[in-house]
Amino acid sequence: MSATQTQTHGPHSLAFRVMRLCKPSFHVDPPLRIDPFDLLAGEDFSDDPSSASLFRRHVSSADAVDSDLSYRNRFLLNHPTDPIGLSGLLLLPQSFGAIYLGETFCSYISVNNSSTSEVRDVTIKAEIQTERQRILLLDTSKSPVESIRTGGRYDFIVEHDVKELGAHTLVCSALYNDADGERKYLPQFFKFVVANPLSVRTKVRVVKETTFLEACIENHTKANLFMDQVDFEPAKQWSAVRLQNEDSTEDPPTSGLSGLIPKPPVIIRSGGGIHNYLYKLNPSADVSGQTKFQGSNILGKFQITWRTNLGEPGRLQTQQILGAPVSRKEINMRVVEVPAVIHLNRPFRAYLNLTNQTDRQLGPFEVSLSQDETQLEKPVGINGLQTLMLPRIEAFGSNDFQLNLIASKLGVQKIAGITALDTREKKTYELVPEMEIFVETD
Known part of the structure; x- marks a missing residue:
């Protein structure tokens, strides 16, 4: 991560290095792989099952004889997973990457001593600064690092649940004694921007005494989102029921395991994929009269949790969703x-x-x-x-x-x-x- 540094009292013996901790991604090798059968036979050839089976066995035996590593064999389909392009390898992050609201920012920070002398009594602080607040992540004031030798380092990991959009600054500072006994202060600033991973658009329709709430969730990230939970928490004067198609694939599979098979998650595709949810709201009968009849137009809010391709979690809570003011008869x-x-x-x-x-x-x-x-x-x-x-x-x-x-x-x-x-x-x-x-x- 790039940093800005404030120089005070001459050059510093210490320097901060920050690396974001995140899971690797799949390494995809996208060459054009082919099945020799598709090149040598037409579509009508498959109409005769016996001929097609005999020809496939002949091609397979011919490929087995020539087992060198030529480019011709590299492009053959030898396994059903070959067209996917997954090589079986994982790719380490090559850049700082995007940080989204609702994720956990995890960073590996190293304080390096690049000078020719030892530094002592090192007090280290790390905090996140946003437009609204400063959040302390690490403070060694009560137990300073006794010393960092020449060429040595002090490493630590910080985590922060990202709850605000916009510009963020990771402020790392060190207060230490150099070889001459001079007390020096080193601040370094690492800036990054938090983006919105998804948007929630809602529509409210009122039919007689029943209110219908439709929510459209759109994925703004570059990875698929596996929705673990999309729950609408109604205000206390409402009760909510989610409406689903009877043929929906979101229903858990039936089995003799009494619900032990987990419910498959809803997948919202990367780069603008959407999924719609529909809820039916009725006035609740479990609240006091005054709360029930005051005519509030607050419907409730959404609790949304998801995971990315390799299981990294995310969580968002929307603001209160408002409907048309409810007019009550006397x-x-x-x-x-x-x-x-x-x-x-x-x-x-x-x-x-x-x-x-x-x-x-x-x-x-x-x-x-x-x-x-x-x-x-x-x-x-x-x-x-x-x-x-x-x-x-x-x-x-x-x-x-x-x-x-x-x-x-x-x-x-x-x-x-x-x-x-x-x-x-x-x-x-x-x-x-x-x-x-x-x-x-x-």
Whole structure:
């Protein structure tokens, strides 16, 4: 890694050398390898299995006789893996390489004494400096290195989880006594830039009471990313379920090992490969009323972990993903239970729940079915008293009640037009959950 050095009090006896520690890469040898059978026979020759098999054995025996290291044999396909170009060797890093957000920066640092005299009482510090902060990686102030002889060195390894984008500086400094007993200070600066390995683009769609979140993850690196985990952590007022195609290859293979076979990772190809994830979000029923009904537009955030070709890990957490502000009604009604079998002209009970979604007390209420002038006879009506009285409901509270109903038409019918009149504020709430029921004969 290239460095800048600040000279103080003349030339220094010590110097820092920094090498990044990372795993090697595969050595790919991409020559044009061929199968002699493809050169000497046409496509139609393979239609006769017996002739093709005999010819292949003849070619194989001829190749076995000539086993020299000529270039002719080097280009022959002798193994199914030969077309891949992998030589079986690993290639050591030839440069500092790119550093991406979410990775662990690991560096091997060596303090060399290139002078002709020994230096003593060496205090060494290493820290990462970003635009926002300075992170101390090593400090030997409490236990200085006693001495570094001529031609000797002091080596150490530092690690840092990269959590910021942009310019970074690895600051290495040494405070030591030279041969004349003079106390000298040597700082060196090693600069590098952290890039974004992937981008997450989201789309939010709201269909009635259900929110759908689509996330598109794009790979910006020069290596394939093997996604270990792409989890959406919803805010506490939401619950999330990931939607997948039934024929998706991401499902774990079925076997008699009771899930011991690991789930194959999703591979996002290098240089712009993408993968889409779809989540279904519903309001959570496990939170307090005030949190649930305050109408927050925070949906949640993603936790993403991956590995590169040789298993180097990476991890990112996105910022909070925002959706459209959720508008809440002051009063909401939901259906708790209706009978499974409903007979024509026979009374039945529907169990419902009325919820106060405000921070103040509401009610008492008069619950009834609104009259529709365009429809002379409703298919489902109230049996008995046409108005039901309900007591006051506290802030963010709820009240369970039941309606005695009767159906006058066969088939699939809707129970609609339920209204609640706040007798204190003289305000009418239209509660239209539109329950569907099936009416049959006795």
